[in-house]
Amino acid sequence: MSSLDTQTRGRTSRGRLRALDAYLCHAERELLSRRDGPWARAVFVDVGFGEHPWTTLESAEAFRALQPELAVIGVELDAERARAASAHADARTHFREGGFELPLGEDEPARLVRAMNLLRQGPPERVPEVHRTLSRYLLPSGLLVEGSADPEGAILTAHLLRRGPDAEAPPFREALLFHTDFRHGFAPLLFRDWLPRDLRRRVRPGEPIHAFFSEWDAAWREARAAGHAAPPDAFHETAPRLAARTGGVETDAWLLERGFLVWKAEGGVSP
Ligand SMILES: C[S@@+](CC[C@H](N)C(=O)[O-])C[C@H]1O[C@@H](n2cnc3c(N)ncnc32)[C@H](O)[C@@H]1O
Structure with a gap:
């Protein structure tokens, strides 16, 4: 565990990140499906999948509709959760113990790294460092998604951060994504309590x-x-x-x- 990693509760529910999957399949179709050069090996990494790897498996299914060969790696700080999730592993789906530094090999570049509902605690000032660490394996133009959602996934917000050509530069804070399924009605301030960690206050x-x-x-x-x-x-x-x-x-x-x-x-x- 590095000094950036902190233990959090593992609560997650099925379907919580389905809307995010749908958004990414729509807006990042090329990123998810391209297979030229190093992209043929480029993985999707789901960091901090929780007590059960439901959201990782749901995303794997959604993204493989665009790219059937896509390799998916679920990463968990909690060794027991990583071990238990291995029951769901297959030739293209892996679960590993690890933190923000990501347990990836040199031959495993990332196209997409997702870290949802992880940065609940810890000082907001450390978020840029976390973003930079999580982006280390991204290929140029690869995407880091970091944000939070309510437990049912009815309200979700996320940073969309893009890696540029310079591996040393921090990822570019390209956009903020908001989603509601309207279960709780709609007013802009509905999103305030679910903003990413560094914007919430x-x-x-x-x-x-x-x-x-x-x-x-x-x-x-x-x-x-x-x-x-x-x-x-x-x-x-x-x-x-x-x-x-x-x-x-x-x-x-x-x-x-x-x-x-x-x-x-x-x-x-x-x-
Ligand atoms: C609330 S769950 C979120 C599960 C899922 N990502 C979701 O959005 O529903 C947070 C999980 O992230 C794990 N976690 C916290 N910090 C982590 C880190 N630095 N690296 C990997 N996993 C981490 C915790 O052990 C916990 O299981």
């Missing part, structure tokens, strides 16, 4: 994430005043109003119809 005046939420809230009030009261409709109608006020908001119909909002802040999402 930053929704206060003067911070870029506060400015973003203020604009999203104003756009939502406008949409409701225009008669869009039902949560999916309000969500859908709020996005173009938000995009008119804030740069980098994607208004792709596929995303909005399914409760996804992607914010690609110019210059990257501020820490």
Whole structure:
């Protein structure tokens, strides 16, 4: 265990990250399916899969619809959980004990590293170091997804961090992804308690994430005043109003119809 790793509870439920799988299959199809050069060996790593590896296995199934040969590696700090998960291993699916430094071999570059619901504790100031460590095995243009979700996966937010050509540089904070399945209705502030670790306490005046939420809230009030009261409709109608006020908001119909909002802040999402 390195000094960055801390033990956390292992709770996870089936289906919790299904929406994230769907988003990645839609938005990162090429990343998940390419097999040129080193990409032929490039793995998907699920870090901290929890007491049972359900979400790893669900993602493996979803991503293999795009790339049947995809190698999947579930990593757990808890040795007993890693051992128990081995019952689900097969030729392309492996479970290993390890932490943020990732127990990968030199011949196992990563295309996608996911670390969901891990950074609950620990100082937010250490998050950049964690991101950098988790990105070490990514191929250039590979993606790190780090964020949190409520226990059922009804509300989810995640950083999308992209590795650039320079292996020494920190991954670029390309976007913030929000998702709701509307089980809890919709209001922008619904996401505040499920923001990634380094942003959760930053929704206060003067911070870029506060400015973003203020604009999203104003756009939502406008949409409701225009008669869009039902949560999916309000969500859908709020996005173009938000995009008119804030740069980098994607208004792709596929995303909005399914409760996804992607914010690609110019210059990257501020820490
Ligand atoms: C709350 S569970 C999350 C499970 C699943 N990722 C999800 O989103 O539902 C967190 C798991 O991450 C593991 N964990 C915590 N820190 C870790 C680290 N640095 N490296 C690998 N696993 C870690 C814990 O042992 C625990 O089983």
